[in-house]
Amino acid sequence: MTMPPPASASPPSVQSLDRRGLFRAGLLGAGLAALPVAAAAAQERGFTHGVASGEPSANSVLLWTRFASGDPVKLRYEVSDSMDFAKVAASGDVEATPARDGCVKPVAAGLAPDRWYYFRFIAPDGSMSDIGRTRTLPMGDTSRFRMAVVGCSNIGFGWFNAYAHIAAADAFDLVVHTGDYIYEYGAGTYPAEGEAVAGRTLVPQTEIIALADYRLRYAAYRADPDLQRLHQLYPMIAVWDDHETANDSYRDGAENHDPATEGTWDMRKRVAMQAYHEWMPVSDAPWAAYEIGNLATLFRLETRLTARTKPFDLTTIIARGGDNPAAMMAALDAFRDGEWRDENRTLMGAAQEAWLAAGMARSRKEGKTWQVLAQQVIMASLSLPKGIADNLSDGMPAYIRKRLLAAAATSRAGLPFNMDAWDGYPAARARLLKSAQETDANLIVLAGDSHNGWASELDNEGAAAGVEFAGHSVTSPGAEGYLPWIKPADFAAQSVSRNPQLQWANTGQRGYMAVELTPASATSEYRFVSGVKTRSATLASAQRISTKAGSARLDIG
Numbered sequence: 001m002t003m004p005p006p007a008s009a010s011p012p013s014v015q016s017l018d019r020r021g022l023f024r025a026g027l028l029g030a031g032l033a034a035l036p037v038a039a040a041a042a043q044e045r046g047f048t049h050g051v052a053s054g055e056p057s058a059n060s061v062l063l064w065t066r067f068a069s070g071d072p073v074k075l076r077y078e079v080s081d082s083m084d085f086a087k088v089a090a091s092g093d094v095e096a097t098p099a100r101d102g103c104v105k106p107v108a109a110g111l112a113p114d115r116w117y118y119f120r121f122i123a124p125d126g127s128m129s130d131i132g133r134t135r136t137l138p139m140g141d142t143s144r145f146r147m148a149v150v151g152c153s154n155i156g157f158g159w160f161n162a163y164a165h166i167a168a169a170d171a172f173d174l175v176v177h178t179g180d181y182i183y184e185y186g187a188g189t190y191p192a193e194g195e196a197v198a199g200r201t202l203v204p205q206t207e208i209i210a211l212a213d214y215r216l217r218y219a220a221y222r223a224d225p226d227l228q229r230l231h232q233l234y235p236m237i238a239v240w241d242d243h244e245t246a247n248d249s250y251r252d253g254a255e256n257h258d259p260a261t262e263g264t265w266d267m268r269k270r271v272a273m274q275a276y277h278e279w280m281p282v283s284d285a286p287w288a289a290y291e292i293g294n295l296a297t298l299f300r301l302e303t304r305l306t307a308r309t310k311p312f313d314l315t316t317i318i319a320r321g322g323d324n325p326a327a328m329m330a331a332l333d334a335f336r337d338g339e340w341r342d343e344n345r346t347l348m349g350a351a352q353e354a355w356l357a358a359g360m361a362r363s364r365k366e367g368k369t370w371q372v373l374a375q376q377v378i379m380a381s382l383s384l385p386k387g388i389a390d391n392l393s394d395g396m397p398a399y400i401r402k403r404l405l406a407a408a409a410t411s412r413a414g415l416p417f418n419m420d421a422w423d424g425y426p427a428a429r430a431r432l433l434k435s436a437q438e439t440d441a442n443l444i445v446l447a448g449d450s451h452n453g454w455a456s457e458l459d460n461e462g463a464a465a466g467v468e469f470a471g472h473s474v475t476s477p478g479a480e481g482y483l484p485w486i487k488p489a490d491f492a493a494q495s496v497s498r499n500p501q502l503q504w505a506n507t508g509q510r511g512y513m514a515v516e517l518t519p520a521s522a523t524s525e526y527r528f529v530s531g532v533k534t535r536s537a538t539l540a541s542a543q544r545i546s547t548k549a550g551s552a553r554l555d556i557g
Contacts, residue, residue: 044068046123048102049222051132052231054238054281056174056290058113058139061235064281065121065129066103067096076122079108083118083131101215103278114138114293134235135173142293146171148234149513149524151178151241151448152473155221156187156196158532162474162512163226165529165537167233172514175234176298178448178471179241179376181280182221184208184256184272197533209262214275222279226535231281237290238282239300241376241449245272248420250308269305287352289359296370296517297363299356303376307349312340312419314406332413340415343427347377353428357435364439369519369549371441377421377449378470379429380456380501384411385494388483404482421449433460442549444469444522446515451478453506453513453526455545455554456499464552469524469545471513472506475532479507503554504545511539521548 048068055062067073072095079090090108104121111117113136121129138145148166166172183190186207196202203220204213221227230236242248245268248255253265262268277284286302317335321328348356360371384407407417416423423429436443443466445458451473458466472478480488488508495505509528516523523546530538544557 046127047121047129049219050130050228050232051119051121052281053119053132053134053235055107055283055288056135056137056235056237058137058291059111060107060109061111061117061119061134061136062105062107062281062283063119063121063132063134064103064105064231066101066279067121067123067129068102069096070098072097074124075104077106077108077119078122079111079117079119081112081115081117085118085120089117101275101278105281111136113140114142130232132232137173137290138293138295139291140293142295143518145292145295145517146173147176147515147517148172148174149176149178149446149448149469149471149515150474151471152180152451152476153221153227154180154183154190154243154473154476155200155224156183156191156202157475157477158197158200158510159535160224160226160230160474161529161532161536161538162510162527163224163230164535165527165539166512167226167229168537169514170233172234175230175236176374176446176515177236177238178374178446179239179304180243180448180473180476181238181240182217183243183476184217184246208272209268211271211274214272215278218275218279236281237298237300237374238280239302239374239376240273240276240304242304242420244276245269245305248311249304250310251305252310255311273305287355289363291368292517294367294369295519296372297359297368298372298374299359301348301356301373301375302352303347307352308347309345309425311424314410314415314417314419315402318406318409328409329413332410332415336413336415340424341426345425346428347422347425348428348432353431353435356432357439360435360441360443361439364441369442370444370517370522371436371439372444372446372517374446376447378418378447378454378468379422379432379445380454380458380468380470380499381416381423382418382421382454382495382499382502383415384408384417385491385498386411388486388491388494418450430460433458433465437463437465441466442522443467443552444547446513447471448473451476453504453509453543454502455504455524455526455556456501457503457552457554458501466552467522467547467554469513469515472526472528473510474512475510478509504543504556506543509540519549521546523547 049066052064053061074093074095078088080088094104094106096102096104116135119132187202187205204216208214208217246254246256286306288300290298318328320331363371445468447470453472454470456468492505492507496502510532511528514525526543528540530540546555
């Protein structure tokens with residue numbers, strides 16, 4: 001059930017790269033992972049965490065590496081279309097400094113479109129980084145483009161087997177990460193005590209709040225050999241979700257931030273974003289567009305920290321009714337008809353909304369087939385199936401029990417259950433979908449955050465507006481972890497039956513999406529790994545779902 005590789009410009013095979021011995025796949029990562037990361041960080045010198053690339057255009061790519069030293073060090077970077085670097089296509093100097101945790105991010109320009117390149121960094125003493133592979137975007141006629149879409153990779157819950165399979169598949173043009181690249185919690189929180197997988201050490205053990213904490217957490221994640229390999233082989237376009245700062249974050253705070261004990265939110269947000277921009281192969285622009293020849297425009301959105309209004313807390317809404325069930329439902333009804341529909345509530349803010357609307361219009365005017373949104377949270381409207389909380393046990397963790405009871409009540413009131421997704425901002429969603437309709441966009445929304453796989457047909461005011469491929473997680477548990485009394489297949493079927501936009505769901509497996517664009521159609525193959533408790537690149541199953549250009553409808557294959 002795997003999709004074929006692109007018809008043109010196939011990447012050099014991973015196997016041939018290994019045979020040549022030029023890609024030291026995972027060796028540095030495996031060695032570093034074997035040490036306590038705090039001790040490893042203290043003894044680090046030189047190139048420590050492999051290489052990465054991102055922000056591709058037709059003529060440039062951002063390159064990344066880390067060189068640990070007590071003093072500033074000038075590094076040389078080289079880009080070539082051959083692995084022996086006989087002919088250098090781009091080069092330059094960049095300074096690695098302790099002030100940026102040794103991380104550097106030069107942009108290699110003057111490259112040719114639609115081409116694989118190799119890159120490396122060279123230190124003054126002649127030592128070299130690993131060799132990385134990257135790719136520029138196509139220009140002009142483009143018959144096929146493939147993306148691996150990943151998200152929600154909590155290291156405590158297991159191994160990054162989805163990353164390993166993407167590397168082994170060796171059949172993508174780039175990787176899109178929809179966020180929750182790291183998680184901020186301390187040991188024993190999420191996963192809870194006793195749930196963490198052996199060998200998946202969390203560093204630091206405490207919740208990350210200060211700049212040094214966030215840097216150490218990235219270092220721990222990037223010590224993983226499968227994540228290093230993924231970055232070594234493909235350019236990445238990444239968005240941050242909430243856990244790169246703190247759970248359920250928004251412009252002015254987060255559910256998992258207490259100013260009384262953890263300092264100001266502005267400071268925590270600033271240091272979290274500093275570490276993110278140091279360690280990730282991303283530009284400093286909060287949002288951006290990427291032109292994929294005449295085939296598509298990919299829009300990288302920011303829906304968390306720049307402008308997002310505080311999410312509603314449904315338990316607080318229900319509490320307005322006190323202990324009276326009728327009063328609780330009346331409070332929900334009033335909320336549904338009032339606050340929930342507030343036109344001023346936003347995820348993106350007016351500036352980004354206007355930028356996206358203009359970008360979709362420009363993309364269609366230029367004749368591009370697809371307008372693709374790489375963003376964090378689910379856009380489709382989802383309500384819980386009726387009776388979902390009937391079998392809640394007293395042994396259920398209090399916070400999960402509280403949320404499920406609130407979600408069940410909102411479902412009876414005709415409200416969606418996740419106010420942290422686009423469902424909590426219906427007016428903002430309507431504005432975006434209306435822009436897509438007015439520009440005749442072939443809208444594809446890519447989403448993460450929920451840990452489950454969902455495929456939906458989006459509509460606005462009764463008219464088709466696009467489709468959404470919402471991806472399952474790399475490791476973080478899905479609905480099967482919160483609804484153990486319901487078989488995942490049954491919950492998925494009930495969810496599809498309950499929600500008109502939802503056409504397919506998988507709520508019990510981990511993995512990634514293989515998304516392929518052609519002029520005629522777009523396909524997401526939901527790929528499910530065999531598990532995450534042990535390290536393996538084996539797939540258990542896959543599901544293909546497609547949409548034809550101009551249809552805004554899904555075909556479940």
